[in-house]
Amino acid sequence: MRDRIVPVLRGLIFIVIGLVLCGVIFTIAGYSAPLMFQSIAEGAFLRPRAFEHALRWGLPLFITAVGVGISFRAGYFNIGAQGQFYVGAIFAAFAAEWLNGAPAVLVIPACFAAGMLGGALWAFWPGLLRLKSGTDEVITTLMGNFLAGLLLIYVTSGPLKDPSGSGQQASSRPLDAAYRISDSYGLSPTIVAIALCVGTAMWILVNRTAFGVLAGLAGRNARMIEWQGAQLYRLGLSSFLISGALAGLAGTLEFMGPNGRLASGFLPTHGFTAILIALVANLSVVGTAFVSLFFGGLASAALFMPIMAGLPAAAIDIVNAAIALFITAKSNAIDRLFGSRGRK
């Protein structure tokens, strides 16, 4: 147990360093750093029903982050969760549009299937390029994020445009209330159940199946796994597809639950936060669940801070970016910097 907790605690040290950097940035920008931290703490964890707010933001993040963890485990830097999240939501929206009028028992599963298919598809081509010809997945998935963002703008201002909508942000027609899986508050038994299912299935996949074990080994030493007869191609492509499908599932969840419609550029930092969560949790499924709650709290604080401290919502993006900057730092690096305690 100890060797599982210690890495997470070490991760927390770097979160603290990141927060200090944030404090410096905010002080330079003329805001009060203590007030900022107070409002983050209050918005994230101390206000009434903070836990429910954290769950609302944390559950979709958890689903995406578990997927990111699967591809990272297999040694592929699929950083395109944002794009897969968007394409999943777009596919689900199209499914809902076409099946509009059919009974909800039919439409909701169809939307989820479409969403997962969309996400998997958006992870499929970078995966294929990576495994067929070795094309760097970091760049292809990044470019995929931008393309998916444009696709979302196109879809919400074109085929799925809400004719009654006006204003700057284009959005689709609102989803029929019968098909919603939660109200705008964003927490419902359905969403919790889906997250639990995903978590359990992925924990089993990672820890109790040959695929999970081999993928984990492939991430550390792909050549050895290949010599031992595992099919790296299938292993790699599956991990791309699973991570894409889960990001697409999260997109569907946000579309059919809290948001109820597609808006261009909605939740633009979801994928990036999910990558952070996976890294902080050291790619473990159980860890991801806890870390998701933490970052879910931060995400809910982003809506709270402008009201309380007069800070722009971008403040949370800065906090997340600062954490990203430090999160992969080796913990023994600190020992090396400040003396010789690290030597044994």
Place this chain on the structure above:
Amino acid sequence: MDDIIIAILRSGTPLVYVTLAGVIAQRAGVWHLGLEGLMITGACATILGIYLSGSVVLALIVAIAACVVGSILFWFVIEKLKANPIIAGLGLTGLGLGGTALAVQSIFGTQAAVNAPFGLPRLGPAFGSYGVLSVFVLLMPVFVFAMWVLLRRTRFGLKLAACGEHPFAARSVGVNPSAMRLAALMIGGVFCAIGGAELAAGSLQIFAQNMTSGRGFMAFAAVIFGAAHPVGAAFAALFFAVVGAIGIRAQLIFGDNVPHDLLLGLPYIATIFGIWLSTRLRGGNKTAASFGELRDY
């Protein structure tokens, strides 16, 4: 024809400068995904500098200082704290995007775009219709050539290449890879600042949130496409700009027949194609993820 070339040079020049920053980092063995964040920092600092001080020179100095500080931070995190350069680079990018948005918000109280009264000096009427371009467009080939000389014809550049390719060999002749990387990243910071300045103040004189929209990542792709050679990477960057210009041209020709949001995606598709092609041509065993750690030995 002239207006197409002007459009290409306008969108391509910032990209080329940032690509040069990526090239020198790549030579030193650092896969630099923080280019985007440094570029927008340079763009923001330039516009704010012009707006607040009224001097272009002062604004450029501020932009360069900001980007060099950002580069030093990046170096410290990946070199001293041994963080993964890919993730740390993405973090630096997020810090740049969020930090510039915060700066604009805290100075002006809104998130709207900021207009500067004037921009970088222009070439002027002596260049005919090209006079609307900024001087940095004309300086671009000079800088590309200078970077080539620095990397390929000086002792510093050769040592740098050794640090990137075989740090152990570099150490054995008394070169400190860590210090060399710091130098490379700082020089890269200067180029990112110029690229950002050119983007924001070269023709538009405006700063808007997220205005780089992935150009830093495109520059990184141009580095790979151009095999980390200054001239090759510069041409790769110009190729992306050409594709972008074709997209804008196609909008004018096809009008509403082709959705213009999808045409905006052409540079990204070109980038993916470029990366794919360069892996086909040169083999694909070197991917960014495999450089997740800096090597000292």
